[in-house]
């Protein structure tokens with residue numbers, strides 16, 4: 663029997679993963695069901711290929727537009743990835759990707775990013791290697807396949823994948839917009855949730871009469887932010903008392919070298935690689 667068929671059968675057996683919210687990804691530390699295999703090396707390029715078909719997770723929701731005055735323009739895909747494949751993808755990404763807790767200095771203070779991050783990709787300028795502060799990383803095969811599917815479904819193209827892992831409700835991302843000039847005007851960003859549900863909050867940058875918005879993002883949901891959304895609105899994932907592990911995957915297009923340097927600086931940084939083993943992040947020597 664081929665590895666592919668075995669993996670398919672294994673997926674078929676995993677009925678528990680169909681429960682909603684499926685995210686048994688919300689397990690606590692030490693839970694034996696958490697991934698306990700994967701690379702044990704600090705080499706971030708060491709990533710095993712998935713043993714399950716990524717496309718088994720692809721859902722069929724065509725996406726629904728959410729337009730709010732003024733300036734908010736979203737396309738929301740419910741269950742863009744379906745169970746049980748999305749659970750397999752969550753486990754795979756958690757176990758295989760190299761994770762970083764990036765620190766940065768702001769006004770004399772060192773701030774630790776309140777979530778785990780990693781990033782893949784490069785701008786398409788063809789700039790010489792010397793232009794880059796860090797060597798860019800090729801998008802892993804599994805994420806490349808996912809990117810292709812997201813591109814087909816959203817009609818946009820991307821050259822970067824940023825991943826966030828929110829280990830629990832204490833992890834978060836504060837109010838911000840992805841409106842850096844290196845993304846060009848009116849950037850389109852697709853943002854996919856795997857694992858535990860979290861609130862996705864949005865508020866207008868300047869118009870106080872615009873009602874703040876909040877949606878729950880469940881595992882498999884994808885929200886595409888487009889048009890004037892980034893230039894006019896802020897978004898955040900607030901801290902929550904109770905939340906399990908959640909992976910967020912964003913698909914973006916950096917237009918120049920500055921974008922590539924920025925993404926590696928703030929999603930890889932200079933700290934050690936961590937790997938998720940037996941329910942916790944372990945620093946790789």
Ligand SMILES: O=C(O)CCC(=O)C(=O)O
Nearest residue numbers: 826835840853899910912
């Ligand atoms: O986790 C999310 O859904 C949002 C992530 C985000 O806003 C970002 O990476 O810029």
